[in-house]
Amino acid sequence: MTLPLRPPLTSSPAGRPPGRGGARLAVALLLAALLCLLAAAPAGAAPPQPTMGLAELRAALASGPLDGYFLTTMKGTTPERLSATVDSIVDYPWGSLILFHSDDPAVSAVGGIAAGMSGSPLYVDDDGTAKLVGAVSYGDWFTLQGLGLATPIDYMAAIEERYAPPVGLLAPPPAPKPGACRLARPVDTGAATVREVVLAPSAAAAAGIDAAPGTTVMAPLGIIEIGGLRPQGDAFRRLAARLEQATGMVVKAGGGGGLWDGPPAPDLEPGSPGAILFSLGKVWVGAAGTVTYVNGDRAMLFGHPFDWLGPVDAALTGGNVDGVWADAMTPYKLISPRDVKGAVVQDRYWGVLAELGREPDFYPMTTTVSLVDEGREVSDLTYVSGWFSAQPLFADLPAFIAAEVIVDAADAGAFPGSAESTATVRVSDASGEYTVVRENLHDGGWDVTWGPADDLARILLTLADDPDGVLDPHIDGIDLEVALTAARRSARIAAVELPAGLYWGDNPVRVTYYRYGSRDLESLDATLTIPAGTPLQGVLSVAPAAWGGGGCCSCCCEGEETGPPRTLAEVVESLNALPKDSDLLLTFSPGGAEGGGGEERSGDSCEEAEPGVTVTVPTGLVFRNAVSQATAExxxxxxxxxxxxxxxxxxxxxxxxxxxxxxxxxxxxxxxxxxxxxxxxxxxxxxxxxxxxxxxxxxxxxxxxxxxxxxxxxxxxxxxxxxxxxxxxxxxxxxxxx
The missing domain is CATH 2.60.40.730 (SOR catalytic domain)
Incomplete structure (x- = not known):
């Protein structure tokens, strides 16, 4: 799907991305920082402004701390110059970091170096010339005097040199490793003297370290914000847990909208807020931070990865800082995305590389919710990254988007009742185009809104699961239609009967049940066909088809994965054959004594085991239990x-x-x-x-x-x-x- 782009380096108006006007909620996964550049490498594709590499910086620091500043945006879209002092270089066997502090009033007012400042370019004064030395990347909880660590600019230039066409010859620095380093000389911050710096892999890990006097613990300046999802809602809890597990970051509620339909943000420049987004619309997902530098049609951001994904395809947008949440423990920026400026193409340990003016590969997702009892309809259009949907860990992102649209339409954190849904996923590969259509009925005594979203998640996770490495599916579009009502459509099975006995051929079967809200016993009839020669003693069971079943014993299933890898057409066929939540599965499992010779069928081997006989029975209810009954022996x-x-x-x-x-x-x-x-x-x-x-x-x-x-x-x-x-x-x- 093509997304219209605003001119990346001009401020003239342009066609805005397709979407609906009005207020828009957002899921903003606001990563302010994760990891920094941790090993030396010579500069390659240098930033356009003057720079000072590690070797030169080290020599300059031999005479003492260096005055300087960093550029970051505290409100709106205009970068500000905040004073800073570079104190020393923290050397590890595998690389170096720049230790600095800032006593600028703006920093002190919010509680220290804030998450979202990561990527802010750090400069020092060199005989009247401001030279770029790195990007803000690490901070500490409860830090005094604005203490922080910066990623050397050498490493970010190496990313551009290595991964931006034409490919350069620089080797990437080694991967960063958490650990402790004693400073060559103590650094007096005014409130304390720092003799040792400990790097923790995450803020949670840093909180568990009991630092001795003179030791400061630094963790990535990372913060994930989820905007548009209510913190008390199920969607927020599920997504927050997923992100905390994947990134180790603290997750907070935030705000903002992801399909900007207002005036364009100014051209990106050092210190500008920016975001990499994997969805655009009611729900937006990605990382927000600060631009370090712009070099022609390329931009370097963050000085850390989003999630160290390597080559990516995401939208790069401008940003607006709505404010800074002041907190003595973890201050952080509130950054909302603006118009699309280009595409993010690399997510590396030491920064994020974007190509300005490039169109990212996004597909449309339409969610339509009908409130049957109210006679109204809500519809949403969101765009989702095709690349992101192909990643197994994040393939079900559209399900979270759908869940929020449904909950927002219902205007209730939990909606008891029933829902009819149709999920349509258009997918393609080199062999052709295919369509998955999943019609279903859902019922829930507490909340039914997640049912349609779970259906969508199952489809997308199945398409992204490629253990044999032969599938290359591309999602071309998603449509989800949901009809919500407070009316319950569930039932409880009472018994299963064989009115005419059991014999080879067609056998009438009767299932009796109690419908939700009724004491009257009702029944439905089905036919179970038993092949000739099948043993006629065993167990007859009836259960919701979505629970699985079919009478397959362990030995019967051996060798199930020994066939050739499935094609996309076969995967789509299997998804279209999935039973509905309202289907029942009747299964007769032969077993027990038979005949007159006294023989017992043990079923202990594949040669002796009898396969079960099953039939799927469509109904208009969601049954919540299963019943099994043995035949007479x-x-x-x-x-x-x-x-x-x-x-x-x-x-x-x-x-x-x-x-x-x-x-x-x-x-x-x-x-x-x-x-x-x-x-x-x-x-x-x-x-x-x-x-x-x-x-x-x-x-x-x-x-x-x-x-x-x-x-x-x-x-x-x-x-x-x-x-x-x-x-x-x-x-x-x-x-x-x-």
Whole structure:
């Protein structure tokens, strides 16, 4: 999907990105900083302004601290010059950081170096010339005198040199490693003397370090803000937990809108607020911080990664600082995105590289919510990064977007009731274009709004799952339609019945249930087809189809993943075949005694196990339980099993249990599907035998046949069936017979 761009380096008006006017909520994942540049590398594609590399800076610091400043935006879009003093260089075996402090009143007023200042260019005065030495990157909780660490500009220039066309020859610095470093000489900050600096991998880790006097603990100046999602809502909690796990950052509620329809932000310059976004619309997701420098049609930001994703494709936007949240513990900027300026193409350890004027690959996502009880409709259009959707960790981002749109339309943090939804995902690869369509019914006694979003998440996570490395799906568009109502559409299963017994062929099955809000017993009928030769004793179960099932034993499933990798067409086909939440799954699982020889089917091996027989039954309700019932266990024997033409056999049987029960006997002649009743008996409980026994003679046998015994249902058992083959000797007329 093409997003119209504003001219990246001009302030003239231009066509704005497509979208709707009015207020817009946002999910702003405001990463102010993560990690810094931690090892030396010679400058390559240098920033256009004068710079001072590490070696030159080290020599200059030999005479003492250097006065300077850094550029950052405290309000609106205009960078400000805040005074700073570069104190020393913190050397590690694998690299160096720049230790500085700022006693500027603006810094003191908010509680210290704030998250969101990461990327702010740091300058020192060199005989009247301001030279760029690095970008703000690390800070400490409760730090006095505005103490912080900066990423050397050498490393950021190396990123541009290495990854921006044409490819340069510089090797990237080694990956940063948390640890402690004792300073070559102590640094007096005015409030304390720092002798050692400890780098922690995250703010949470830093909080757990008990620092000795003279030691300061520095952590990435990282903050994630989620704007537009209510902090008490389920969507906020889920997304916050995901982000905390992925980044180790503290997550806070924020504000702002992601599909800007106002005037364009000024051209990006050193100190400007900016954001990298993976979605644009009601919900926007990405990282916001500060521009370090602009070099022609390229810009370097942050001095740290978003999430160290490597090559990326995201939108680069201008930003507006709504204010700075003053906090003695963790002050942070509130940055809202503005118009699209280009595309972010690299997310590396030491910074983010963007190409100005380049169009990112985004696809449209439309969410339409109908409030049935109110007779109104809400619709939203958001654009989502196709690259981001292909990443397994973040593939379900559109589900969070959909959840917020649904909750916002309902205007309730929890909406009990039911929802009908249709999720349509258009996807393509080199082989063609495909469409996933998922229609479903959801019901919830507490909240039903997440049901449609979960459907969408399942589709997208499945498309992004590529364990064999052969899929290359591209999401072309998403449409989600949801109809919400307070009416409940759930039910509880009471029982499953076999009104006509159980035999090969079509068997009527009845499921009785109680609908939500009613004491009346209702029923639905289905047909279960049992293939000829299937054992007729076992367990009949009914359960919501979405729970899974199908009677597959462990050994039957062995080798399931040994086939060739699935194509995108096959993945789409499997998604379109998923059962609905309102479907029921009827399953008959054969097992137990059968016949008259006393054999037991153990099912201990794949050769012996019988596959289950299943059928999916569409309904208009969401059932919340499952019911299983075993058939009666019956042993049947014939004496004799081979009879003369017109002869007689004695059918004897034993029905498990301690109560009398009726048994009906049938004959099915060879070559016929008809069952002919030949008698009825009562199996009488026999305490000595441990079962109910019966015997019944069957006379007038003239053809080979199968004798079928069907046991009546009891209070605890479904009807059970046993069969035995019977051979009838041919009638032979001898010569001379009259």
């Amino acid at each position: 019956l042993r049947l024997s014939l004496h004799p099993r081979r009879v003369p033409y017109g002869g007689l056999t004695l059918a004897e049987g034993c029905v498990a249990g301690s109560e009398d029960v009726g048994v009906t006997l049938y004959r099915q002649d060879a070559g016929s599907d008809a069952l002919v009743q030949v008698g009825r008996a009562v199996a009488v409980a026999d305490p000595l035998a441990g079962c109910a026994t019966f015997s019944l003679p069957i006379a007038g046998l003239k053809r080979n046949a199968t004798v079928v015994a069907m046991v009546d249902a009891t209070a605890t058992r479904l009807p059970g069936t046993a069969t035995r083959p019977l051979t009838v000797s041919a009638w032979v007329r001898l010569a001379g017979d009259r």
